[in-house]
Amino acid sequence: MIEPPELVLPTPPADLPATVGELRAAGYRYQSVKAELRNNLLARMPSGEPRFPGVVGYDDTVLPEVERAILAGHDMVLLGERGQGKTRLIRSLVSLLDEWTPVIRGSELNEHPFHPVTPASRRAAAEQGDNLPVAWLHRSMRYGEKLATPDTGVGDLIGDVDPIRVAQGRTLGDPETIHFGLVPRTNRGIFAVNELPDLAERIQVSLLNVLEERDIQVRGYQLRLPLDILLVASANPEDYTNRGRIITPLKDRFGAEIRTHYPLDLEWEIELVRQEAQLVAEVPGHVLEVVARFARAVRESPSVDQRSGVSARFAIAAAETVAAAALRRASLLGERQPVARVGDTASVTSTLRGKVEFESGEEGRETEILAHLLRTATAETFRARLAGLDLSGFTNLVAEGDIIETGDLVGAEDLLRQVGTVPGLAKVLERLGLGDAPTAGQAAAGVEFALEGLHLTRRLSKALTEDGKTRYGGD
Numbered sequence: 001m002i003e004p005p006e007l008v009l010p011t012p013p014a015d016l017p018a019t020v021g022e023l024r025a026a027g028y029r030y031q032s033v034k035a036e037l038r039n040n041l042l043a044r045m046p047s048g049e050p051r052f053p054g055v056v057g058y059d060d061t062v063l064p065e066v067e068r069a070i071l072a073g074h075d076m077v078l079l080g081e082r083g084q085g086k087t088r089l090i091r092s093l094v095s096l097l098d099e100w101t102p103v104i105r106g107s108e109l110n111e112h113p114f115h116p117v118t119p120a121s122r123r124a125a126a127e128q129g130d131n132l133p134v135a136w137l138h139r140s141m142r143y144g145e146k147l148a149t150p151d152t153g154v155g156d157l158i159g160d161v162d163p164i165r166v167a168q169g170r171t172l173g174d175p176e177t178i179h180f181g182l183v184p185r186t187n188r189g190i191f192a193v194n195e196l197p198d199l200a201e202r203i204q205v206s207l208l209n210v211l212e213e214r215d216i217q218v219r220g221y222q223l224r225l226p227l228d229i230l231l232v233a234s235a236n237p238e239d240y241t242n243r244g245r246i247i248t249p250l251k252d253r254f255g256a257e258i259r260t261h262y263p264l265d266l267e268w269e270i271e272l273v274r275q276e277a278q279l280v281a282e283v284p285g286h287v288l289e290v291v292a293r294f295a296r297a298v299r300e301s302p303s304v305d306q307r308s309g310v311s312a313r314f315a316i317a318a319a320e321t322v323a324a325a326a327l328r329r330a331s332l333l334g335e336r337q338p339v340a341r342v343g344d345t346a347s348v349t350s351t352l353r354g355k356v357e358f359e360s361g362e363e364g365r366e367t368e369i370l371a372h373l374l375r376t377a378t379a380e381t382f383r384a385r386l387a388g389l390d391l392s393g394f395t396n397l398v399a400e401g402d403i404i405e406t407g408d409l410v411g412a413e414d415l416l417r418q419v420g421t422v423p424g425l426a427k428v429l430e431r432l433g434l435g436d437a438p439t440a441g442q443a444a445a446g447v448e449f450a451l452e453g454l455h456l457t458r459r460l461s462k463a464l465t466e467d468g469k470t471r472y473g474g475d
Contacts, residue, residue: 021131282339392424405469
């Protein structure tokens with residue numbers, strides 16, 4: 001049996017104050033979470049240090065709006081289609097918190113030693129004074145997140161009466177019978193609600209006090225707990241207006257409504273794939289560019305439902321599938337260094353079809369549409385990468401009726417043996433960034449890309465065999 005990996009929590013430095021008295025003597029001052037985020041953001045701005053690590057393509061559009069919201073101390077809602085990195089952006093806010101923050105040791109709600117809020121903590125603070133024990137909470141433990149699902153209840157978010165505590169002898173009028181929900185347990189931190197419109201409207205009402213009065217109400221208790229929290233939500237604009245909605249009073253309480261988007265530039269799309277894809281084989285830059293252009297073409301196609309969008313996860317999964325195809329070939333043929341080729345992208349059209357929502361009139365043509373868009377993306381990459389090069393050496397290979405055979409299970413050495421010494425191949429490999437001394441797999445990737453590009457620009461014939469191989473030339 002495989003044991004699951006243990007969660008290793010950071011260990012606070014040994015020299016941090018251990019009591020309220022030591023904390024006060026060290027000159028530590030209380031500041032709210034929003035003030036903490038603001039001050040840390042302001043400190044990073046002049047230094048050039050990354051403020052939102054891992055967020056790609058938003059530098060000039062979304063991030064300035066997020067920064068203004070943080071500086072203003074606003075809770076925010078991010079609106080955008082699926083796969084635009086809303087959750088990644090929200091989670092990156094954690095890096096703006098202090099690395100360690102003091103809390104009352106044993107506190108359920110991470111209460112600040114100078115600002116206890118629950119009856120039990122206030123009582124302990126009054127009794128122990130400067131000897132009140134202090135614990136230190138790492139920033140990674142100050143983030144809470146809930147995916148809004150139709151079965152989410154007020155008890156999940158805010159809290160409810162704990163029957164176990166009642167059974168232990170506490171009365172229903174005792175506030176300590178309350179089992180707190182996710183929001184109050186993220187006190188002194190950041191709480192995110194993903195897909196907020198999917199929350200039932202009566203559940204959204206429970207967040208009104210959190211956003212405005214900064215407190216919570218649990219059932220009939222006369223209990224006011226002033227929370228110190230930044231609340232961030234995400235929503236799909238389509239859900240926002242149709243399938244579900246954010247109730248008007250709740251929308252009014254968010255200080256900032258920020259629209260996200262897919263990468264605007266091809267370079268950002270490629271960088272995002274490089275950052276996120278877990279590649280099991282080498283995928284040359286020109287193949288990644290084909291994948292990125294393909295994702296953008298699908299996203300912009302009139303045959304695709306624009307309201308649904310095409311997630312950035314589509315391009316990431318496509319790159320991973322291409323790498324897997326290369327690894328499979330290498331494993332079957334005994335190649336030591338698997339390298340993806342442009343022909344490996346063909347498998348993407350069938351395996352990733354389910355990630356795309358097509359218009360109703362395109363039923364039955366999904367694979368055909370994706371295959372056409374993939375060919376378009378390959379041709380565009382060919383023109384962008386190899387425009388102006390003399391590729392007559394490749395066309396001359398089949399000028400006398402010869403055939404070059406490649407495909408999913410044609411090895412790199414086999415392909416290179418068929419083409420032999422090709423005039424202009426070195427220039428092709430240089431343009432593709434494959435270096436002065438490419439491996440056999442890299443050279444084969446360059447050869448196959450040149451052949452496919454020549455076919456797509458109608459300078460070379462191509463045929464598919466029954467056993468799945470590709471033949472260039474022959475007529």
